[in-house]
Amino acid sequence: MATIANNLQLVRNRIQAACAQTGRPADSVTLLAVSKTFPAVTVRDAFHAGQRCFGENYVQEALDKIAELADLREQITWHLIGPLQSNKTRVVAEHFDWVQSVDRLKIAQRLSEQRPPHLPPLQVCIQVNTSGEDSKSGVTPGEALPLAQAVAALPRLQLRGVMALPAPSPDSVVQADALAQVRVVFEQLRAAGLPLNVLSMGMSADLEAAVAQGSTMVRVGTALFGQR
Numbered sequence: 001m002a003t004i005a006n007n008l009q010l011v012r013n014r015i016q017a018a019c020a021q022t023g024r025p026a027d028s029v030t031l032l033a034v035s036k037t038f039p040a041v042t043v044r045d046a047f048h049a050g051q052r053c054f055g056e057n058y059v060q061e062a063l064d065k066i067a068e069l070a071d072l073r074e075q076i077t078w079h080l081i082g083p084l085q086s087n088k089t090r091v092v093a094e095h096f097d098w099v100q101s102v103d104r105l106k107i108a109q110r111l112s113e114q115r116p117p118h119l120p121p122l123q124v125c126i127q128v129n130t131s132g133e134d135s136k137s138g139v140t141p142g143e144a145l146p147l148a149q150a151v152a153a154l155p156r157l158q159l160r161g162v163m164a165l166p167a168p169s170p171d172s173v174v175q176a177d178a179l180a181q182v183r184v185v186f187e188q189l190r191a192a193g194l195p196l197n198v199l200s201m202g203m204s205a206d207l208e209a210a211v212a213q214g215s216t217m218v219r220v221g222t223a224l225f226g227q228r
């Protein structure tokens with residue numbers, strides 16, 4: 001518990017310093033705590049240390065944690081950041097607040113149809129893959145605008161922005177370039193008139209570089225919870 005509170009403070013300090021470095025307000029970057037593989041009790045500790053937004057990769061694991069933490073449901077915002085298959089869209093539409101990994105219209109359509117009417121619209125991001133063959137998840141930069149426009153038209157979804165996980169590089173110039181490419185896609189969608197305000201990129205190892213490239217949401221696992 002003490003460790004998680006300490007780690008949270010360290011990560012918040014890193015975000016603050018990165019914002020200061022680039023002249024951005026400290027509150028312009030949201031911290032998403034990535035709790036995949038860690039038990040519900042660890043999420044509860046982070047909650048008691050003040051953290052409210054949590055990201056999960058695996059649907060069933062997340063559903064179990066959401067159920068275990070039902071008493072905190074109103075106060076926690078749950079983000080799905082891992083790949084989503086068609087047969088899991090209903091439970092995701094019913095239990096999550098955000099899905100950042102939308103990369104196919106069919107998945108978005110199902111989420112919209114299956115989002116229960118008593119809940120607010122599901123908040124979504126388009127996942128963009130700027131690094132070519134490195135990962136199968138995410139649309140290419142060229143596919144992002146048509147998908148974003150189609151997703152924005154769905155009634156029960158609210159399109160918020162773009163998510164990416166550029167392949168890490170030991171070369172800081174290569175890394176900055178990969179992050180900048182994501183930002184370009186984000187700016188293109190905004191220039192096309194989509195009212196987006198979330199650029200989700202940056203993890204434990206590269207959050208400073210991501211903030212420098214305009215990230216508004218960093219997704220941090222290891223630096224908060226330890227090695228998986």
Ligand SMILES: *Cc1c(COP(=O)(O)O)cnc(C)c1O
Nearest residue numbers: 034057081203204219220221222
């Ligand atoms: C696991 C994961 C993270 C967190 O990565 P860390 O290096 O542990 O901070 C962020 N985003 C996605 C999509 C992930 O799968």
